[in-house]
Amino acid sequence: MKPTQMSTSAIDRFDFFTIAFDILISIVGSIIVNRLIPILKEKFIKAQLWGHDLNKRNSKEVKIAESQGVLAAGIFLVLMFIMIAVVFSEHLHPASVFPHKKFVEYLAALLSICCMVLLGFADDVLDLRWSVKLLLPLIASLPLLLVYFANYHSTTIILPKPVRPYLGQQWNLGILYYVYMSMVAVFCTNAINILAGVNGLEVGQSIVIAISILIFNLVELQGVCWEEHLFSLYFMIPFVACTFPILIKNWCPAEIFVGDTLCYFAGMTFAVVGIIGHFSKTMLLFFIPQIINFLLSVPQLFHFIPCPRHRLPRLDPELNKLNPSEVEFKKSDLKLLGWLMLRFFSMTKFIRYREYTNNDGERFISTTNFTIINTVLCWFGPLHEETLSRILILIQIVLGSLLTFFIRYYLVKFFYDS
Amino acid sequence: MKPTQMSTSAIDRFDFFTIAFDILISIVGSIIVNRLIPILKEKFIKAQLWGHDLNKRNSKEVKIAESQGVLAAGIFLVLMFIMIAVVFSEHLHPASVFPHKKFVEYLAALLSICCMVLLGFADDVLDLRWSVKLLLPLIASLPLLLVYFANYHSTTIILPKPVRPYLGQQWNLGILYYVYMSMVAVFCTNAINILAGVNGLEVGQSIVIAISILIFNLVELQGVCWEEHLFSLYFMIPFVACTFPILIKNWCPAEIFVGDTLCYFAGMTFAVVGIIGHFSKTMLLFFIPQIINFLLSVPQLFHFIPCPRHRLPRLDPELNKLNPSEVEFKKSDLKLLGWLMLRFFSMTKFIRYREYTNNDGERFISTTNFTIINTVLCWFGPLHEETLSRILILIQIVLGSLLTFFIRYYLVKFFYDS
Ligand SMILES: [Mg+2]
């Protein structure tokens, strides 16, 4: 079996047929997810998988089914199992050489995704610890790394032009490249989970990212790496289809919640296509808003600044609008580093804080929480929840997708030879 | 890549190392499962994953955590992910030809198992319908069939000697062989779930089957198909290790319940090693007690005879012993086929029934339920639950394992050339 065998031919009629088939079964899958939500609602609530919508006036009265992402993930997996059989059906006559190399990619991808769905659902049901959430994506990404090793070996990265005089043309990262890939998996699975808490936001940003990847794949289908992008396309079409009904029902005012299941499912699916499709750098660019949100969260996540249990926006029941939530603490409790971070993010307008003296004469600080959801409310608030969602999705489209395409197809010329 | 490449060499030092490593991490996994059970108990109960033990006097007072099989399955998957990396580490220098053929087997196996664990856990949490339980193992076995196709093609079975004069030396089953394999997957995943309901029985029979497979693999490791049996061995060692702590705590009087998760997990693991390890016929022989139980259940499962919601034994609170449970119905409701089945299983002593006339002069039938658990109680009852469990496990050892080894290594001579 020659190593170049798979890339010699271009996209052919059979591939178009499989794409058409993928779209077809994705539509069916979408309809099934849409039907399953109302059918299974009572079962979820009976299984204690429900929550109150804290951003609503009548929050305590309505039980909203949680973890509905598991329906999308379950149907997605079924569709992908069928897709594998169809994609490889062209080799289903004994004379054909079965492309094992390509087959391992599909299997490893689905294995990693399936594991994360299981973890996500277990997390929703059992409420697992943080350490588990960081450790398990690492283990779930092992087969991916092995597949990468088996199929590509190469761990060399081409350096951008401006730094070449100092650092050389290219670097062989060796084992570090595998560390980088597992970090991508851990980052992606958790990134969507952190930028969450407003109706429609988790699944909305997932769909924006998925559609961006889909467009990127379609463009690159004409390039030399068409096979990797075809692979990614097969995953993205059913992903968008299966999560779309979830978005509709999770949009403000939410009838359902998506749960950690959806965040892990989406994150791992993106990590998988990014790694196996060889576009993990572009993939990370689609996550710019999540990266900004993560950097902004660092002071609170690592406790340089006190972190309350929830950092969701706060509802003003009279206006029915959301305000940024705040956290208060003694100024004397703040270490130097915390103070610098507070000042930095305040100067860059990401947060708003004020100092005051309480009755005992102690100096206190009250600051908005460090998430871009609160940042948006600082700038434009108070906002109705739906408006807030729209703005955040818009940020995802502009900062995540449009900026990425600008970098990837325009700016890149200044850093790399085409 | 020559198709015979993988079987030319014999078991080598690296393989012994991987077996030793497998045992080592399995022991660690066993300890972790054992630790996790008490740690996570409260979380399961809080998540409404608990039940009452109906066969105990104080059944209504104690909440027993359910679905603990998910802990064994989760740790099993983690161990297997590590094992894959270790098994293929011998090819981790770029000069080595990576054995993609072998790799797809591991990935497809784990993918099918992971899917079934997800389904099992979802079933425990959400209480899914019967049709789903039959359909999903079918879909989850698709990658397995594809791997079988990709790696072996052959769908020819050798016929036993006595029938050869009439039917020929061998048959090419073609597509029917794939139907047979998916039926094996569906049967295995559901078989353990049907023979259940007594403390320690589900996990006990799973461990008996697993240890039998393990012994079979060790014997066959010296044969020509050593590679397939080595594959199976890698799975069985952590399986036994991870489920053993579950058995200890699920043994009468149970501190935990195993849930559907364990039954699906065990069943799919057996199906996977049987199919990919090429010993699905021997595998089915290990399930003789489950097959008998299934055949015995047919009249009630297909409603020839009325089937109550539960067919568990009935507790006699004064003796603290179990009696067979019974179902009563009008004799006139029984169709001819039902009547024949009732007579047949009564004559073969699998059930015990009696007829009586009620006050209105109608003829009624009262029969013990059609499961081998009730059959054992008909023969030896009333029994303490632990004694019942012991007898059923003994049946599994004698009828499932010892008989199989007798058939496989002695009787087979009369039917096949060695
Ligand atoms: Mg092609």
Ligand SMILES: [Mg+2]
């Ligand atoms: Mg070897």
